[in-house]
Amino acid sequence: MDGKFSHAREAIAFARKNSTYYKRLYQSVQQDEPDLEDLPIIYPDEYWNSARTDLSSVMTGPFTTGNIYCISGPSNKLETLQLSREEEFKLSRTKSILWRGILDPERGERIVNIMSPHDLRLGFWDTVNTSNGMVAPESGVQLFISNEKTMDRIIEEVERFQPSVVFGSLPDIIRLSEHLGERHSTLPSVRVVLYLGGAIPRGITQSLHDGFPNARLYPPLYAKPQLGPLGFPGAIPTGIYRDVDPIYRVCDYVAVLEIVTDDGIVVKEAGVKGNIVVTHLIRRLQPLIRYPIGDVAEWVDYGSRIFKYCGKASTKIKVANTILDWSTLKDITSDVMKTDVSGRFQCILRLQDSCPKLVLRLAYPKPSEAGELRHNIEKVLWNTSSTWKSDRQAGAILCLRLEWVDDILLCVGETGEVLDVVDER
Structure with a gap:
């Protein structure tokens, strides 16, 4: 070749x-x-x-x-x-060079990686192979932690390790930060939080700052497991009261x-x-x-090949004769719950007795008003989608269901990002 x-x-x-x-x-x-x-x-x-x-x-x-x-x-x-x-060598070498330039690692860097080692996916093993001796400084050390461990055990190991860099999927990092808050503790040793993902609303930025008060937060690369690095970050945003909107330069x-x-x-x-x-x-x-x-993205400067990542392309969900937009469903759910459900929301498509059912899976403890929330979300769908209303009246779609789960039960893709839609039909 x-x-x-x-x-x-x-x-x-x-x-x-x-x-x-x-x-x-x-x-x-x-x-x-x-x-x-x-x-x-x-x-x-x-x-x-x-x-x-x-x-x-x-x-x-x-x-x-x-x-x-x-x-x-x-x-x-x-x-x-x-x-x-x-091909693997070229992609890994390119990613390693970009990582090294982004991290600008100091001597004695201590990096904790929260990963899913039971899943033999390219995202995990590529990270391991390019990290060992290639990304980390020669005198640095790394700690790999499975996200399947209990959060108390993860925090125990991380606090003992006292890392300067935390790297992992955004849901795992949010979960770590929230549990630190519940324990009334922080990780002041962390100066950089690197996450796999895209834009982060300022509410989550503030939450992460509570757990990592001295850290900058940014996605290190715009990359896909099957494609390698497609972009490397431009100016890194600072400030805890702002959204994180990643700006990248194309990796030509x-x-x-x-x-x-x-x-x-x-x-x-x-x-x-x-x-x-x-x-x-x-x-x-x-x-x-x-x-x-x-x-989805937009150019910031076409001539300089600088672009802004705007999130995933809108996912269309077809249930019987009804076509719904995933982002609209997320916004409706956020409005009804009065909180941003980003990273904790998933649509599940199922069949029950050969009839389609839409399930909204939410990574939250089940609240006492769960039935009322389900009713209010369905009411909005009934009022905004004529086909949802007609399909429900005709019995072509079963009633909406909310499923409350621990966040580790959300299905994730090969990059560790939460999947928007899981089709179980």
């Missing part, structure tokens, strides 16, 4: 020649060297359906060395991803990043939101060209 592509046209020509999937996709593209914007954007469902039917169709050659990973595809189905050893070594509107128009103006579409320059064995990765 040769080296990385130097620009998108090399990736296009290579995939068109060696992959039956891209040959079919580009059969109506007449130019020998088309511009990137002349090509169709991949539909993820079609791509993964093709890969599931015949994996070799999306490959450009035989898989001889490397590793196979399972990642979350459309509808959270597990899909197979194959990376050659050379790894991918060409486009922002595209829902109707396929490429955005180049600042401040216009669109879907992130990537063309990978390192993945040759199983290439991705103009692939939407499920996130």
Whole structure:
């Protein structure tokens, strides 16, 4: 397998020649060297359906060395991803270089990683492999803690370790901070909190400051397990009474990043939101060209390739004949509960006696007014969605259900982020 592509046209020509999937996709593209914007954007469902039917169709050659990973595809189905050893090395090396520049580690750095070691996912093992001896300073030490341990045990180990850096998924870090508050204690030794995720509202920022009073909070990289680092942070926001809105510079070594509107128009103006579409320059064995990765962003400075991450693309939920927007459901739930449920909210799609049911899973202790909250949320849906009302009246959808769980029971994806929707049908 040769080296990385130097620009998108090399990736296009290579995939068109060696992959039956891209040959079919580009059969109506007449130019020998088309511009990137002349090509169709991949539909993820079609791509993964093709890969599931015949994996070799999306490959450009035989898989001889490397590793196979399972990642979350459309509808959270597990899909197979194959990376050659050379591709893995390039992605890990790039991530390590970026990590080192972001952390600017001091001698004696003490890093605690709150992870899920029982899940053999690329996100965990890639972090372990690039951390040991590559990210951490030579004289530094790291403590890996499973998030399956009780929070009292985690706090006990972390307090004994006295870390200067805490790294993990946002739900795990919030949980740690809240339990510190319940114990009326803090971790003043922590100067940096690195989390996997995106924007954080100021209410959560304040909460995290209560547990880590001397720490700066920011996401270290804009990265995806199957894609590697796509962006590295610009100016790091400071202040505990403000939202954290990550600003990144595109990692041009790894991918060409486009922002595209829902109707396929490429955005180049600042401040216009669109879907992130990537063309990978390192993945040759199983290439991705103009692939939407499920996130929304806007350019801050197109010429300098600086963008603002705006969260996940809006997830549409279909229940019988009703189509609901996940973010709208989250906002309705937040309004009714009078608290921001970010990171603690999940939609579950189930069947009961062959009839669809929508379950809102909430990572909170069950309140005494749980029945009233359920009624009020359903009342808002009844008044704002005519199809929900008609489907409920016709018995096509069962009544809404709220499920109150411990936060460790929320389903997470390969990056440790809470999944928006879990389809159990």
